[in-house]
Amino acid sequence: MASAYPFNHLAALRHLRANDARMEALIARVGRFQLALDRHPQPLDSLLTALVYQQLHATAAAAILARIRERIGGGGFPSPQQMLDASDELLRGAGLSRQKIAAVRDLADKASSGIIPGWAVLDELDDAAIVERLTAVRGIGPWTVQMLLIFRLGRPDVLPLNDYGVQQGYQLAYHKRRLPTPKQLAAAGEAWRPWRSVASWYLWQAVRLERERVRTAAD
Numbered sequence: 185m186a187s188a189y190p191f192n193h194l195a196a197l198r199h200l201r202a203n204d205a206r207m208e209a210l211i212a213r214v215g216r217f218q219l220a221l222d223r224h225p226q227p228l229d230s231l232l233t234a235l236v237y238q239q240l241h242a243t244a245a246a247a248i249l250a251r252i253r254e255r256i257g258g259g260g261f262p263s264p265q266q267m268l269d270a271s272d273e274l275l276r277g278a279g280l281s282r283q284k285i286a287a288v289r290d291l292a293d294k295a296s297s298g299i300i301p302g303w304a305v306l307d308e309l310d311d312a313a314i315v316e317r318l319t320a321v322r323g324i325g326p327w328t329v330q331m332l333l334i335f336r337l338g339r340p341d342v343l344p345l346n347d348y349g350v351q352q353g354y355q356l357a358y359h360k361r362r363l364p365t366p367k368q369l370a371a372a373g374e375a376w377r378p379w380r381s382v383a384s385w386y387l388w389q390a391v392r393l394e395r396e397r398v399r400t401a402a403d
Contacts (some may be wrong), residue, residue: 191340193217196379200386203375207383210357214389217382222336228295229261229301229338231321237295241243248279255314260327267292287323294321303337311339334381343373343380353387 194255197217201208213259237245256270257264257304268290271301275285288394294300299320311333318329328348329339333339345366346349355363364372 189219189221190338192383196340200376200383201378206358207376207386210386213393214386215400216403217385219335219338219385221338222332225337226261227306227318227332228264228291228301230332231291231300231318231328231344232261232288233270234331235291235323238323240283244279251278263365264292264296265295268296284323287321290322291324306337311342334384339381341378341380343370343384345369347384349391350384350387353390357387357390
């Protein structure tokens with residue numbers, strides 16, 4: 185059966201188990217690797233979604249994105265030109281702040297000019313080149329691009345050093361008193377190369393398991 189991922193996740197699991205006893209124990213606790221890949225048809229759609237969701241509760245962000253799609257995109261994700269043509273009043277009415285309106289317009293402008301290419305072009309670029317290219321968009325930082333690398337492009341060796349969930353998962357799984365610094369996390373991640381995306385996913389799951397444990401204990 186063909187893999188659901190653009191990399192050999194079974195090889196990744198073998199490597200992580202063989203090279204890190206703590207990670208091996210975490211994998212045993214979590215179980216099967218089940219990364220849910222984003223299926224947005226265009227990078228513009230993924231980046232627009234990321235911008236809308238920044239610093240908002242998921243429910244509020246989903247409502248704003250739905251209004252943007254309905255009022256600007258005619259029911260689907262809007263094209264770059266549709267976003268450029270939309271008035272500030274229309275974008276504010278959909279729920280976007282002034283900062284996000286500026287970011288959305290910059291995103292649309294860079295998509296229209298080809299600075300943001302399609303997935304086929306991005307697939308040919310290495311991770312660092314994609315980060316450099318996409319962070320040219322206002323409001324898009326390295327973390328947002330790293331999430332796109334993991335969850336849309338399925339790149340196998342991305343370790344988001346500043347992600348709180350990854351840091352917290354490491355603290356839990358490795359029984360540390362404090363959150364690791366990015367430098368400490370990078371050093372630990374050397375054992376996970378070239379499968380740091382898979383390791384990151386398991387660290388996120390360590391946080392999920394802890395939340396479930398606390399919730400169960402409170403019931």
